[in-house]
Amino acid sequence: MTKPRLRFAPSPTGYLHIGGVRTALFNWLWARKTGGTFVLRIEDTDQERSTPENEQIILRELAWLGLHWDEGPDTGGPHGPYRQMERLEIYREFSDRLVASGAAYRCYATKEELDAAREALRAADPKAQFRYPGWWRDKGPADWLSDRPYVIRLRTPSSGHTGWNDLVFGEQRVPNDTIQDVVLVRSDGVPLYNFGCVVDDITMGITLVARGRDHMINTPIQLLVYQALGVTPPTFGHLPMMLGKSGEKLSKRHGAVSVGEYREQGVPALGLLNYLVRFGWSFGDQEVFTMVDLIDKFDWSRTSRADGKFDAAKLTAIAFEHMKRADLMDDDGYVASLLPWLARYGAIDERKLRAVLPTVRPRARTFREAAESVDWLFALEPTFDEKAKEKFLLGEKASVLSPLRDVLASAPEFAAGELEAKVKSWAEERGYGLGDVAQPARVALTGRTFSPGLFEVMELLGRDVTLARLDAAARLRG
């Protein structure tokens, strides 16, 4: 059996949408699982909105996510080029074939004429739906107008049905008379989606097309194109839609929808993918997966058909699992991802960073949070929270700082366990609750009222810095 070939075919008309990532992920997973090929194709035939910058963003985000492609615009491959605007001769060849065989025809109707007809119909019957009136459907080469622009339309059968066995939705059947004579090629020679897509999938040897359910309406049209071309179509599978919080199409109004925004928030790539894979796919009660596990377990039979609503809180929770658990992301990977977030502190002592990891990982939900939570360790001095400073360092509560400093100074080893034992017994002797001592000390050392365990903080800072910060804080009262 030949290996499957799958593709992700975004149009570079904007940022990379997380719904698109979900589609890319399912295709990618299947390619990886089966040893097939994952192709990245850029559908840039909308020249109004497509930009090279957007293409670069898409490539960069996919790479960040780890969804690497085997063939694509930058890597090349045996079926290139991988940008549609570089494939115009190919489409031309295919559309010529269709016109020659009579499966498609030239239509010289202008946009203005069509708009006028559309308007006229609306005026006569507001509820009627406009269809192309077929002005050029039954004309031939003898009627062609020289020096006038024309589009190429598909001659759609007026009876019968077009159907397919959808990988996710099962048997589908659509009456042909509901399908219009769609435009295949614009008057400037650039193909439209339903044509370019089919020609590319044919010439790129795509065997399985998995895409969002919003494309399900296009599938019968494309099937008709395959039929007109005399080519066996690939398998189609449609994925349920990812909708916004209140059930409409997911858009910017619901918060972040572009991958870049999540990357900038410090969400781990695998955490994002893990959330997305559970959207329309499940494996019993399992919520959390490694990529290896996912490739092993993914399959089309476990996909669901119902649309769902995007839930940012759940995404954060799943991503948090990846931030916490070493079995999902080892410390090497964690450090590699965190380092860029620490750039403001200059060169980072990686040993110090690794030492603090056990106290950071259970707390930080994103890399951004992780970076913020270690500023006390890497900055020269703590950045004080003003309210905390006033409450714990400027008032009576700060009186414990000097004696505490002396107790700590006498410790032979500056290790968390030892410091804790020493401070606890000292506090008990003096009749202090540990909290009375810990909060002022915490603010003195970290600048904040919350931090990892106080004695771990001390150990990580080391004797010199700890004592110096306590001294400095004690002096604040004057």
Added chain:
RNA sequence: GGUCCCAUCGUCUAGCGGUUAGGACAUCGGCCUCUCACGCCGGUAACGCGGGUUCGAUUCCCGCUGGGAUCGCCA
């Protein structure tokens, strides 16, 4: 409106004729505790409605209702 699709807690979902309808997130209690988290324990919370089929329907069929997609020289 035409065509197509869907329907289990607020959300993502498990379930594939007989279950006290399970898990996760969120939420609400409690425990732990030097703070904040993590963690742990527990609670609230769902099969849209009406007909069939069946000894028995969340599960199979039909209708209704509700939601969604789409109807471009966008993709």
